[in-house]
Amino acid sequence: MMQTAAVELGVRLRLLTVDPDDAAAQVIPQTTVGHHTDLTALQLLAEGTAAVTFDHEHVPTEHLHALADAGHAVRPGPQALVHAQDKLVMRRRLTDLGLPCPRWAAVHDAAELTAFGDEVGWPVVLKTSRGGYDGKGVRVVAGADDAADWLERSAGSPLLAEEKVAYRRELAALVARSPSGQAAAWPVVESIQVDGVCDEVIAPAPGLDDDTAGEATTVALRVAGELGVTGVLAVELFETDQGRVLVNELAMRPHNSGHWTIDGSVTSQFEQHLRAVLDLPLGVTTPRARWTVMVNVLGGQYEDLYRSYLHVMARDPGVKVHLYGKAVRPGRKVGHVTVYGEDLDDVRARARHAADFIRGVIDE
Numbered sequence: 001m002m003q004t005a006a007v008e009l010g011v012r013l014r015l016l017t018v019d020p021d022d023a024a025a026q027v028i029p030q031t032t033v034g035h036h037t038d039l040t041a042l043q044l045l046a047e048g049t050a051a052v053t054f055d056h057e058h059v060p061t062e063h064l065h066a067l068a069d070a071g072h073a074v075r076p077g078p079q080a081l082v083h084a085q086d087k088l089v090m091r092r093r094l095t096d097l098g099l100p101c102p103r104w105a106a107v108h109d110a111a112e113l114t115a116f117g118d119e120v121g122w123p124v125v126l127k128t129s130r131g132g133y134d135g136k137g138v139r140v141v142a143g144a145d146d147a148a149d150w151l152e153r154s155a156g157s158p159l160l161a162e163e164k165v166a167y168r169r170e171l172a173a174l175v176a177r178s179p180s181g182q183a184a185a186w187p188v189v190e191s192i193q194v195d196g197v198c199d200e201v202i203a204p205a206p207g208l209d210d211d212t213a214g215e216a217t218t219v220a221l222r223v224a225g226e227l228g229v230t231g232v233l234a235v236e237l238f239e240t241d242q243g244r245v246l247v248n249e250l251a252m253r254p255h256n257s258g259h260w261t262i263d264g265s266v267t268s269q270f271e272q273h274l275r276a277v278l279d280l281p282l283g284v285t286t287p288r289a290r291w292t293v294m295v296n297v298l299g300g301q302y303e304d305l306y307r308s309y310l311h312v313m314a315r316d317p318g319v320k321v322h323l324y325g326k327a328v329r330p331g332r333k334v335g336h337v338t339v340y341g342e343d344l345d346d347v348r349a350r351a352r353h354a355a356d357f358i359r360g361v362i363d364e
């Protein structure tokens with residue numbers, strides 16, 4: 001999705017990917033197949049580029065330091081990105097900055113986990129510090145016995161234990177920051193998860209009072225500034241019944257909670273990310289309509305989405321369909337749909353119908 005923006009900005013992308021069939025490789029002519037953990041491959045990629053950036057967090061931090069030390073513009077830089085790679089590093093830093101987090105502890109063994117759970121109340125949310133995504137690497141445990149396998153496997157490197165927040169809903173605050181320090185924020189959105197995977201995003205978050213929206217945006221801009229983030233930063237938040245926000249996690253790249261901006265905002269997160277990492281002036285983030293709803297299309301019963309895609313376009317010409325060119329596997333994110341307009345119920349219903357129909361959950 002960054003390529004669409006790159007074409008319009010006149011920016012040439014160069015891609016390193018492990019899989020020659022992956023979605024980005026299908027649309028970026030200058031693609032190299034190689035591994036993001038291979039320093040030589042990374043060095044070859046970086047040679048002669050204006051900036052190096054990412055669409056996932058899995059490039060080893062030490063490789064990023066090596067690229068930065070060799071003079072490449074790594075954006076976001078490793079000192080910032082490590083907070084999106086390692087949840088314990090993130091919790092420590094945000095707590096030091098006084099930013100609102102769930103109560104948490106680094107736990108090495110059953111005794112430490114039990115002590116934490118007894119203090120904050122069970123169940124406890126246990127997370128691997130690195131490598132998790134879409135709810136993998138997150139587990140709700142009722143006692144230390146439920147975590148025996150993880151504690152054994154983690155072999156000395158601590159796990160992150162968090163109080164289980166009784167949140168009202170999940171929000172995301174999306175901002176961008178450039179190396180010269182310019183920043184821009186989109187409206188705070190509500191993100192609805194199903195089985196740990198983002199299902200739907202509503203922009204702006206319905207009924208969110210101005211104070212909470214302001215606090216969420218302030219938190220995100222502070223994170224961006226204090227950590228020296230360059231590019232897009234998504235801050236996933238919990239909204240509590242007391243009208244507070246707590247930071248769940250950070251992503252330093254265009255994020256699923258910002259896909260709505262492609263159709264729903266004057267500047268999309270992909271365009272903004274490129275502008276930011278290249279230190280170009282940022283674009284305005286004004287929404288195109290009162291409401292924008294994005295629903296993810298997960299792999300379902302149809303292997304070939306063409307018929308259902310055709311039907312959705314014919315039924316509702318206002319639906320914007322985005323397919324990623326990925327092989328359809330059950331539960332895999334293979335695309336998304338976006339609808340925007342003035343009536344939230346109508347916009348939500350149309351987006352939901354389109355996504356469910358493409359996937360094959362409904363057939364009329």
Ligand code: ADP
Pocket residue numbers: 102125127132133134135136137138162163164165166170193196236248249
């Ligand atoms: P991932 O890195 O896999 O996205 P997250 O840390 O975002 O993992 O957690 C996945 C989901 O688990 C969250 O979207 C939220 O629904 C739930 N969750 C995570 N942390 C907590 C918590 N402290 N309290 C309650 N629910 C949580």
